[in-house]
Amino acid sequence: MPATVDQIFVICKHWLLGFAPAGVQPIFSALLSVVPILVVFPLLFAITTVLERKGLGRIQNRYGPNRVGPCGFFQPIADGIKSLTKEDVVPATADRVAHFLAPLLLVAAAFLAYAVLPIGRNMVVANLNAGVLFFFAVGSMVELAVFMAGWASRSKYSLLGAMRAIAQMISYEVPLVLASVVVIMAAGSLSTVAIVNAQVGYTGIWPHWFVFTPWGFAGFVLFMIAATAESNRSPFDLPEGESEIIAGYYIEYSGFKFALFFLGEYLGMFATSGMAITLFLGGWAAPFSFLTWIPSYVWFFAKLLTLIAGFIWIRGTLPRLRMDQLMSFAWKFMLPMTLLNIFAAGVWHFMPAGYARWLACIALVVAPFLLLGRGLQQEKKSGIRSYRFAE
Amino acid sequence: MLGEGILKGLAETARNFLGSYVSKDRLTTVQFPEERLPHIEAARSFPFLVYDGEDWQQGMRCVSCLICEKECPPKCIFIEKSKDKKPDATGKPQFYPVVFNIDVSVCMSCQICVEVCPFDAIKMDVEFELSTNDRFGGLLWDKERLAKSNAYYGKIHPTEAAAVDAQLAEERAKLEAKAKLAAEAKTATVATPPAQPLRETSETTEGSGA
Amino acid sequence: MTVSFFILAALTIAGTVAAMSLRNLVHCVLALTLGFAGLAALYLQLGAQFVGFTQILVYVGAVAILAMFAIMMTQRAGAVAQPVFTPSRMPGWIAGGMIASAVFAVLAWAIHSSAALPKTLPPQALPSQADAGVRAIGNALMHRFVLPLEIMGLLLTAALIGAVLVAMQEQQEMP
Ligand code: SF4
Ligand code: SF4
Numbered sequence: 001m002p003a004t005v006d007q008i009f010v011i012c013k014h015w016l017l018g019f020a021p022a023g024v025q026p027i028f029s030a031l032l033s034v035v036p037i038l039v040v041f042p043l044l045f046a047i048t049t050v051l052e053r054k055g056l057g058r059i060q061n062r063y064g065p066n067r068v069g070p071c072g073f074f075q076p077i078a079d080g081i082k083s084l085t086k087e088d089v090v091p092a093t094a095d096r097v098a099h100f101l102a103p104l105l106l107v108a109a110a111f112l113a114y115a116v117l118p119i120g121r122n123m124v125v126a127n128l129n130a131g132v133l134f135f136f137a138v139g140s141m142v143e144l145a146v147f148m149a150g151w152a153s154r155s156k157y158s159l160l161g162a163m164r165a166i167a168q169m170i171s172y173e174v175p176l177v178l179a180s181v182v183v184i185m186a187a188g189s190l191s192t193v194a195i196v197n198a199q200v201g202y203t204g205i206w207p208h209w210f211v212f213t214p215w216g217f218a219g220f221v222l223f224m225i226a227a228t229a230e231s232n233r234s235p236f237d238l239p240e241g242e243s244e245i246i247a248g249y250y251i252e253y254s255g256f257k258f259a260l261f262f263l264g265e266y267l268g269m270f271a272t273s274g275m276a277i278t279l280f281l282g283g284w285a286a287p288f289s290f291l292t293w294i295p296s297y298v299w300f301f302a303k304l305l306t307l308i309a310g311f312i313w314i315r316g317t318l319p320r321l322r323m324d325q326l327m328s329f330a331w332k333f334m335l336p337m338t339l340l341n342i343f344a345a346g347v348w349h350f351m352p353a354g355y356a357r358w359l360a361c362i363a364l365v366v367a368p369f370l371l372l373g374r375g376l377q378q379e380k381k382s383g384i385r386s387y388r389f390a391e
Numbered sequence: 392m393l394g395e396g397i398l399k400g401l402a403e404t405a406r407n408f409l410g411s412y413v414s415k416d417r418l419t420t421v422q423f424p425e426e427r428l429p430h431i432e433a434a435r436s437f438p439f440l441v442y443d444g445e446d447w448q449q450g451m452r453c454v455s456c457l458i459c460e461k462e463c464p465p466k467c468i469f470i471e472k473s474k475d476k477k478p479d480a481t482g483k484p485q486f487y488p489v490v491f492n493i494d495v496s497v498c499m500s501c502q503i504c505v506e507v508c509p510f511d512a513i514k515m516d517v518e519f520e521l522s523t524n525d526r527f528g529g530l531l532w533d534k535e536r537l538a539k540s541n542a543y544y545g546k547i548h549p550t551e552a553a554a555v556d557a558q559l560a561e562e563r564a565k566l567e568a569k570a571k572l573a574a575e576a577k578t579a580t581v582a583t584p585p586a587q588p589l590r591e592t593s594e595t596t597e598g599s600g601a
Numbered sequence: 602m603t604v605s606f607f608i609l610a611a612l613t614i615a616g617t618v619a620a621m622s623l624r625n626l627v628h629c630v631l632a633l634t635l636g637f638a639g640l641a642a643l644y645l646q647l648g649a650q651f652v653g654f655t656q657i658l659v660y661v662g663a664v665a666i667l668a669m670f671a672i673m674m675t676q677r678a679g680a681v682a683q684p685v686f687t688p689s690r691m692p693g694w695i696a697g698g699m700i701a702s703a704v705f706a707v708l709a710w711a712i713h714s715s716a717a718l719p720k721t722l723p724p725q726a727l728p729s730q731a732d733a734g735v736r737a738i739g740n741a742l743m744h745r746f747v748l749p750l751e752i753m754g755l756l757l758t759a760a761l762i763g764a765v766l767v768a769m770q771e772q773q774e775m776p
Contacts, residue, residue: 061419129735133651134654141662143662144666151669170666313404316408317403317404
């Protein structure tokens with residue numbers, strides 16, 4: 001019985017597929033896989049916006065939205081109606097085509113990333129051999145969309161925002177990918193499905209998630225930091241720092257296009273969280289062996305919501321970084337840490353199982369963390385700033 | 392250690408988050424339309440025109456001197472001065488504004504008009520729920536919309552109004568005394584019955600009594 | 602298969618032609634990106650997932666952005682370049698076209714006569730190769746081609762260090 005509940009969506013899909021004539025079956029099958037994703041994740045976006053606002057409110061000792069519907073939970077509907085009915089203003093000098101295409105490209109890229117996320121047992125749109133690579137490739141398309149938005153608006157604020165966004169995304173893409181390399185090494189595959197399958201087993205009641213190893217834990221933390229920066233969320237939200245460049249690259253967008261940017265940003269955040277779950281938190285696997293009767297997709301979404309709550313918590317806590325802090329953090333801390341983490345994963349792989357392996361790996365992760373951390377903190381003295389201009 | 396401060400901060404925000412569900416006094420927000428904070432005396436929103444007595448048209452203190460119109464920084468006051476004079480609340484014939492408009496969508500609540508008015512005719516209101524669905528006409532307030540009684544002024548800014556009332560009364564008393572002296576001097580020298588007294592209304596007698 | 606191939610090929614060619622002929626340089630780069638993406642899709646269609654995704658990651662994600670930055674740093678954004686098709690430029694176009702077709706001919710001849718390409722592909726060969734693609738590339742890079750890979754890595758690292766040195770020197774010259 002649990003198996004049926006677990007596979008209910010897969011069974012439904014096959015049952016529905018039975019009605020389609022043989023000729024259109026591949027297309028129909030793809031539709032049946034894609035449409036739920038197109039429905040579920042925007043819904044999750046709507047729920048997240050209101051949860052985020054309420055959570056941030058509570059963190060700041062306020063109520064948050066509580067007027068529309070019960071406890072304010074219909075707020076996203078009101079917001080949606082508002083953004084749909086708002087005037088769509090395009091700046092007179094804007095590059096209309098690029099200005100129009102940028103939000104679409106952003107959302108399309110964000111949605112594409114879900115193709116390789118296994119959200120349940122046997123529930124993945126496309127089980128690609130190079131799934132992880134696909135994920136990062138699609139993620140890099142976001143940069144192009146951001147650049148198009150910033151450049152096409154012909155506004156200095158948007159251009160500055162886009163520059164910042166791209167500098168930040170390129171810098172943090174390196175640690176993001178390097179942090180996930182350890183998992184690829186351990187699982188021996190680039191396929192997301194294979195990576196999850198490598199984490200499904202249990203020792204006693206404890207799961208075999210990669211996060212429960214020294215390199216996995218470090219990798220997870222580094223991955224999440226880089227993911228926060230990739231999705232332009234606080235404390236790495238310089239590209240949209242409203243106190244300096246108002247809203248960054250999407251300042252010239254209004255109405256529904258603005259909503260699309262918002263959607264794209266959140267979808268990107270969910271996708272990277274989903275990737276973190278797939279890589280480090282065992283994907284759809286239950287956290288204890290006696291909980292496996294709960295369907296796999298429930299576990300995936302539970303983990304996803306937990307990570308989102310973490311994102312909100314971080315956003316409510318930390319102030320925004322400065323550009324030089326951001327960059328030196330990326331290149332002087334994240335990059336060496338991820339490289340050393342890869343080394344630690346290698347050591348883990350080649351040492352025989354036992355306490356010695358644990359100790360060696362923990363030492364390999366913690367010692368550079370302490371040293372690099374000290375190095376970063378000693379840099380606090382700020383001297384005279386020198387400005388350099390492009391000739 | 393790197394990250395220590397972040398953990399401390401996270402603990403603090405978590406305490407805020409959970410605490411806001413446990414103790415109500417953490418949440419300082421006032422749920423506005425249902426609950427209201429007590430009115431603050433020094434609050435101000437937009438100017439209004441003070442009138443004495445019951446009839447707003449007759450009792451309006453403004454004498455259309457146009458000083459506020461000139462001084463208003465964003466130039467949101469528009470006054471049309473009357474050609475004739477009408478008796479004011481004290482019975483003295485005065486000019487009066489035929490049109491007195493303030494565009495509150497432009498007004499920046501700077502209170503300069505209040506400071507410069509020599510007749511204490513314009514004061515700051517405290518009303519702030521002013522939304523309207525007519526974005527132009529609804530925010531251009533005319534004389535009638537602006538006129539509010541001195542009693543209302545006394546209610547919203549008691550201390551300030553008391554001071555203004557006292558000062559006005561004093562001025563009137565002085566005038567009264569001067570007029571009396573002048574009258575007496577006249578009677579003494581010319582020994583003829585005095586001409587029309589300058590002021591003779593209930594208001595003046597009240598003033599001299601005080 | 603053939604239909605999608607022709608659509609993708611048309612897309613790629615349209616992108617690259619637009620990249621040459623559009624007047625606004627930023628538009629050119631965007632069109633070039635379209636060409637890159639079309640190329641990546643062609644790779645994917647051939648079952649070369651790794652190459653296809655790397656193409657997107659490197660070309661769409663990095664090279665296009667780099668080109669944009671280069672254009673924006675050197676030229677005022679929005680400045681309109683001169684028209685591309687003018688009678689006076691015709692000799693240049695003809696010469697360029699001739700060189701391009703010569704290069705294409707040489708490449709085509711080289712590939713066609715290469716021993717690496719089996720003359721007749723068994724129809725079932727493609728999918729099975731695709732499944733092993735990533736692993737095969739990894740094995741090839743780590744065993745047979747490990748030396749070229751390392752040398753290339755060293756070269757790139759040296760270039761990186763060189764760039765950092767150049768940048769640092771410039772900063773020291775600043776008063
Ligand atoms: S408060 Fe200031 S802005 Fe408003 S009417 Fe008076 S002088 Fe003008
Ligand atoms: S409100 Fe005061 S300053 Fe303004 S016109 Fe009337 S009397 Fe003069």
